[in-house]
Amino acid sequence: MTELTIGWLYPTLMSTYGDRGNAICLQQRAKWRGIKVQVLPLDLQSTIDDIHQVDILVGGGAQDRQQEIVMRDLKGAKAEALRQKIEAGTPGVFTCGAPQLLGHYYEPALGQRIEGLGLLDFVSKHPGPDARRCIGNVVFEVTASRLAKDLQAMLGKVAVIIGFENHGGRTYLGKVEPLGKVISGYGNNGEDGTEGSFYRNAIATYSHGPLLPKNPFVADWLIQTALAEKYQTPISLQPLDDTLAMQAREAMFKRLGVGEVVAGKR
Numbered sequence: 001m002t003e004l005t006i007g008w009l010y011p012t013l014m015s016t017y018g019d020r021g022n023a024i025c026l027q028q029r030a031k032w033r034g035i036k037v038q039v040l041p042l043d044l045q046s047t048i049d050d051i052h053q054v055d056i057l058v059g060g061g062a063q064d065r066q067q068e069i070v071m072r073d074l075k076g077a078k079a080e081a082l083r084q085k086i087e088a089g090t091p092g093v094f095t096c097g098a099p100q101l102l103g104h105y106y107e108p109a110l111g112q113r114i115e116g117l118g119l120l121d122f123v124s125k126h127p128g129p130d131a132r133r134c135i136g137n138v139v140f141e142v143t144a145s146r147l148a149k150d151l152q153a154m155l156g157k158v159a160v161i162i163g164f165e166n167h168g169g170r171t172y173l174g175k176v177e178p179l180g181k182v183i184s185g186y187g188n189n190g191e192d193g194t195e196g197s198f199y200r201n202a203i204a205t206y207s208h209g210p211l212l213p214k215n216p217f218v219a220d221w222l223i224q225t226a227l228a229e230k231y232q233t234p235i236s237l238q239p240l241d242d243t244l245a246m247q248a249r250e251a252m253f254k255r256l257g258v259g260e261v262v263a264g265k266r
């Protein structure tokens, strides 16, 4: 039987912004295809073996203080195991606070710089407690080349993602490929028009929402990629009826005044 293990990073510390919906969405969409799925929390008590057995990684947003606690735990052998998984192509979705930890460092609003895993080539800096947070709906076109191509093949059109961002930190990319180009909202820093990043099969984004129920094709890409990596054979998933989710997206595009721009990308 086909089986998947979803590794959920620090569920009690990093679920401030509703990103547990991503784990639920992956679990349910896998179940609907008859895939046996378990969600394994990867937290302070977890071992290296736990990290090694997961097929998909999910990490959510957190406040600065919780990010510090996580980073103190995510050192040494645990950090190395996570690094190996991502380098080996384990797919994952990392939202907001989670990707800040995968970059070189995060400078919180107050206090010391938090060193990250340095796996993705970017830095994140909070300009301080008085600076405006980047809050609101965000719409962006996926531009990361391999992912954009895969999603376009699935959808028959350019993939546009809608999410909700709420971050004080600003991310500045180095050589890592951006995930997308902002159509509406702030994205990585509100300055350079980039949103998120994409490395191996890891999706790093500022989009909560949660992201996957709002953009179910991304969930299917993660499941498909995880199965292909695990069973070493290309997999095509049985389609599901996503009419309601797609209608909700269209309604939001219209409400944000980007309906025509998004339609023009088809």
Ligand code: GLN
Residues within 6 Å of the ligand: 017, 060, 061, 062, 063, 064, 067, 095, 096, 097, 098, 126, 166, 167, 168, 169, 170
């Ligand atoms: N604490 C981080 C910031 O404000 C992350 C916030 C989040 O995960 N939504 O940038």
